[in-house]
Amino acid sequence: MSTIERAEVFVASPGRTFVTLRITTSDGVTGLGDATLNGRELAVASYLQDHLVPLLIGKDPARIEDMWQYLYKGAYWRRGPVTMTAISAVDTALWDIKGKVAGLPVYQLLGGRSRDGVMVYSHASGTDVPSLLDDVQRYLDLGYKAVRAQAAVPDVGGTYGVRKGTVYEPAASTLPDEQPWDTEAYLRFAPTYLDAVRERFGFGFHLLHDVHHRLTPIEAARFGKRVEDAQLFWMEDPTPAENQEAFRLIRQHTTTPLAVGEVLTSIWDVQHLITEQLIDYVRTTVVHAGGITHLRRIFDLAALYQVRTGSHGATDLSPVSLAAAVHVDITVPNFGIQEYMGHVDETGEVFRSGVTFADGMLHPSEEPGLGVEYDEKAAERFPYEPRYLPVARRLDGSVHDW
Incomplete structure (x- = not known):
């Protein structure tokens, strides 16, 4: 049975900052997931690297639904943009792997x-x-x-x-x-x-x-x-x-x-x-x-x-x-x-x-x-650049929804 052998988190800023998860199976199949949360990228990168990646190693990449439930219900602290973005990256990468194993585009x-x-x-x-x-x-x-x-x-x-x-x-x-x-x-x-x-x-x-x-x-x-x-x-x-x-x-x-x-x-x-x-x-x-x-x-x-x-x-x-x-x-x-x-x-x-x-x-x-490839070497030319979304203030100086 193929298992998840490696999961890597990449943070790069090629035009803007992206967090990318790459999962590799014991059969050498790779899958990509996006883990970008604008203005809070490193929070998701840490959630993945420090908390989720250790849970993935040795798991069956074919069990996508089970993995989703495991990462969602198993954390106890549920929902929220950081948690859900991290889960999204894992889920999307596993679908990418499943398509490659099946020899079909994901939409099929x-x-x-x-x-x-x-x-x-x-x-x-x-x-x-x-x-x-x-x-x-x-x-x-x-x-x-x-x-x-x-x-x-x-x-x-x-x-x-x-x-x-x-x-x-x-x-x-x-x-x-x-x-x-x-x-x-x-x-x-x-x-x-x-x-x-x-x-x-x-x-x-x-x-x-x-x-x-x-x-x-x-x-x-x-x-x-x-x-x-x-x-x-x-x-x-x-x-x-x-x-x-x-x-x-x-x-x-x-x-x-x-x-x-x-x-x-x-x-x-x-x-x-x-x-x-x-x-x-x-x-x-x-x-x-x-x-x-x-x-x-x-x-x-x-x-x-x-x-x-x-x-x-x-x-x-x-x-x-x-x-x-x-x-x-x-x-x-x-x-x-x-x-x-x-x-x-x-x-x-x-x-x-x-x-x-x-x-x-x-x-x-x-x-x-999914039909997407990630060039790790190219990403090294674009090191992480911290960025923040704007904050809106009314004319009286009070904070407003941006």
């Missing part, structure tokens, strides 16, 4: 294709409305069928989602950037640029917008009602999801679809959001919600209540996560959309992925497993 092990490709959206942004419109045009020219739109609120320096370079990356290499925030200015301005996008480009593509937890429930309800004519594909994270009843209030006031879940880590975190049909899209992701095994469980629950998938896919998720997400996306019956921001060239030097983009859709690799 999950039941095969439910669709020909995975529709994705990317992030258009601008420092003002004209530059946002130019950026939307750029993505439409690239073939995207769905675009998220964000623009800087005039005279407010802490607007979420406006990139400074070619790829949006909010994390800074110094201590957290403390950014100002003005909710009323945002509520006045954001609907106008969403209207401008529709006025210029029409309704032949999907338009998305991320509120990024910035509003109270009644503010979110007001916003959702105001932008109904723009026919958003979704309004993302309108208010912090800790209070799930808040979404019932939003539902009472607007028909704008709601998407939630990128910071939630388990089926129990989204249970009532789904079963009470308080959201339209669940955005939990393979790297933070327990890996392929648990993400599929969440999506199966969502399918019972006509809630569709819309997994988080920012640049702080490595190509391993993106590949795993696409393998899941292409199989589940209730797929909605996949976030896709791409990665900088340095990331591609370390991770070689078989995922391809064409006509607004991603396609999984046909190689056995």
Whole structure:
């Protein structure tokens, strides 16, 4: 019987910081898992190296479900982003191994294709409305069928989602950037640029917008009602999801679809959001919600209540996560959309992925497993760089949800 012989944790910063787990079996088969938690990478690396890796040695890599339960229930202290990200890495690596042993891409092990490709959206942004419109045009020219739109609120320096370079990356290499925030200015301005996008480009593509937890429930309800004519594909994270009843209030006031879940880590975190049909899209992701095994469980629950998938896919998720997400996306019956921001060239030097983009859709690799390779030697050229996500402060100086 093949057993797990070695498990290695790599931390590198090729364009941004990633934590990668590589499991090797006694038969020499390797599997990769992403263990990246933006701004808390070393906490997950330590959880893996100091606590989980010793538990893996000698175990049967084929027993994926049993391993998931062992790592989740066996720790007693359950859930939370650090624990679930570490479990995700192990689970994803084991699926990679299983695919390689079977000689099949992972999506075939999950039941095969439910669709020909995975529709994705990317992030258009601008420092003002004209530059946002130019950026939307750029993505439409690239073939995207769905675009998220964000623009800087005039005279407010802490607007979420406006990139400074070619790829949006909010994390800074110094201590957290403390950014100002003005909710009323945002509520006045954001609907106008969403209207401008529709006025210029029409309704032949999907338009998305991320509120990024910035509003109270009644503010979110007001916003959702105001932008109904723009026919958003979704309004993302309108208010912090800790209070799930808040979404019932939003539902009472607007028909704008709601998407939630990128910071939630388990089926129990989204249970009532789904079963009470308080959201339209669940955005939990393979790297933070327990890996392929648990993400599929969440999506199966969502399918019972006509809630569709819309997994988080920012640049702080490595190509391993993106590949795993696409393998899941292409199989589940209730797929909605996949976030896709791409990665900088340095990331591609370390991770070689078989995922391809064409006509607004991603396609999984046909190689056995996930179809991703990790170049350890290349990673050595990009040593760890600590980074922090920003902190938002209202104009009176108090801390606000970022």
